[in-house]
Amino acid sequence: MSSMADQFGFFSRRCVWVNGPIIVGAGPSGLAVxxxxxxxxxxxxxxxxxxxxASLWQKRTYDRLKLHLPKQFCQLPRFPFPEHYPEYPTKQQFIDYLESYAKHLEISPRFNQSVQLARYDETCGLWRVRTTGTGTAAGCRSQEVEYIGRWLVVATGENAESVVPELDGLREFGGDVMHVxxxxxxxxxxxxxxxxxxxxNSGMEVCLDLCDYDAFPAMVVRDSVHVLPREVLGKSTFELAVLLMKWLPLWLVDKILLVLAWLALGNIERCGLRRPSTGPLALKNTEGRTPVLDTGALGKIRSGDIKVVPGIxxxxxxxxxxxxxxxxxxxxVVLATGYRSNVPQWLQGCEFFSxxxxxxxxxxxxxxxQSGLYAVGFTRRGLSGASSDAVRTAKDIGRMWKEELKPAKRPVACHRRCISQI
Structure with missing residues (x-):
């Protein structure tokens, strides 16, 4: 019964044949690939x-945000940052960079297209991606389109949806509550x-920003956390870690980073912050927990301007x-409780994602x-990891494009009469 309903939906909505990969997401990962x-x-x-x-950057970030890593680790493939940009570009500078990237490389995403479902059709041997319009124009929200193509690139990233935890009594609080x-x-x-x-990083920076506006922040610290200096002796801590990783094992690099952190920041446990037993790089690799790069919040904690409190x-x-x-x-209340991937909400029949x-x-x-599925921007290694994924993905698809498919080839197993081409 469900297959009949799906087949009926196939005929009732507009179907579009994509002569190349279907990329979901127009953030840095999608643009790069x-x-x-x-x-x-x-x-x-x-x-x-x-x-x-880059709607996350444009619409869901705070004003004082800067790139946490030096710009050479955050630029996208084939297009460096302008030379006059500072080492840590601001939010607006990064947005301007992405806009220039899309314009220079003539990338034109299809906006207001919310993917509701994507699955691989074994009969066709093709991906079917169903979208609905999300714009404000009359009738846009109800418009459905099904994109059909040989390859699907998931580029929605690690931070597609905000995480809002269930906290006892929060609805009774009565004051202003927002996610970061x-x-x-x-x-x-x-x-x-x-x-x-x-x-x-978000929680620390929001507290620092609140101090700048003469507010009185208290920061909830439920778990242990690694805090590292953003720079050591004028050198980026991340850049130093990348250099050391070329010659030393990860566990030793972690120990070196912790020694440098102690020398630069002192004993953070006196500030009410406990360090995890696992090193910062190992923890990032295994659990995806990013160390905090201190930009001044630690000093405000020591001075008492930011109060550290335990769990709620x-x-x-x-x-x-x-x-x-x-x-x-x-x-x-400001919930700096992070983000998560939304892939399980719309990608179906796939064992590739957990x-x-x-x-x-x-x-x-x-x-x-398998079956022409790719993931870009899920490495837990920031923009440099997304760029690496993009290069590999494009190279792999490019090889198949030349060897297996010709631009004139069209799907033969699907219903051609309902398919337009882009």
């Missing part, structure tokens, strides 16, 4: 649910007592009870699945 494919002479179509490229994706600056919080839930027991009107018995009066939306095969082999 489209650019690399173009270099191999392979056309592609990018489907983006928002109305702009909606936080822009501390201007609206002047003089307010703000509870920031989460102690990653329960919220009540205007208050929060903590697991150690403290009760704090608070005005607002339930958490990441490839089951770890880096550096998690970029290619």
């Amino acid at each position: 489209a650019a690399c494919l173009k270099e191999h002479g392979v056309p592609s179509v990018i489907l983006e649910r928002s109305d702009c490229i 994706c909606d936080y822009k600056s501390g201007e609206a919080y002047r003089g307010k007592r703000v509870l920031v839930v989460g102690c990653g 027991k329960r919220f009540s009107p205007g208050k929060v009870a903590l697991v150690d018995g403290q009760v704090l009066d608070i005005d607002s 339930k958490d939306g990441f490839p089951k095969t770890t880096f550096p082999n998690g970029w290619k699945g």
Whole structure:
């Protein structure tokens, strides 16, 4: 019965044959793979649910955000950052860079196309990707299109959806509550007592920003966390780690980084922060937990401007009870509780991705699945990992494009009469 309904839907919606890969996501990963494919002479179509490229950066980041790593580790393939950019570009500079990247390489995503379902059709030997319009134009939301093609590139990234945990009593709190994706600056919080839930890079920076606007942040630290200096003796800590990894085993590099962190930052346990027993690089590789690169928050913790508190027991009107018995009066809550992949919500019939939306095969082999499926931007290694995936994916598809498919070839097993071509 379900197959009959699906077959009926196939005829009822507009179907489009894609002469090349279907790329889902117009963030840095999607743009990078489209650019690399173009270099191999392979056309592609990018489907983006928002109305702009890099919507996470443009719409869901705070104003003071800068790249955490030096620009040479964040540039996309075939297009370096402008020379006049600082070592750590600002949010707006990075957005401008991505806009220039798309314009220079003539990449034009299809915006307001939210992917509802993608699956491999064994009968056709092709991928079928169903979208609905997400724009504000009349009738746009109900419009359905099915894109059909030989290859599917998943480039929605690691941070497609915000994570909002269930916290006892939060609905009873009564004050302002927002996820960090909606936080822009501390201007609206002047003089307010703000509870920031989460102690990653976002949590630390939001607390620092709140201090700059004369707010009173308290940061919830439930787990252990690695805090590293962003630079050591004027050199990027990340750049130093990359250099050391060329010659030394990971465990030894971790030990060196921790010694340098102790020399530069001192004993962070005196600030109420516990370090994990696993080293920062090993923890990143195994659990995807990124170390915090300190940009000044640690100093504010030491001065008392940022208060470190333990886990939450329960919220009540205007208050929060903590697991150690403290009760704090608070005005607002910012949930710096992270993001997650949304791939399991729309990719069906596929064993390549695990339930958490990441490839089951770890880096550096998690970029290619079966039946023409690829993943770009899931390495837990930031923009440099996405660029590496993009280059490999484009090279692999480019080889098949030249050897197995000719541009004039069309699907033979599907119903041609309902397929237009792009």
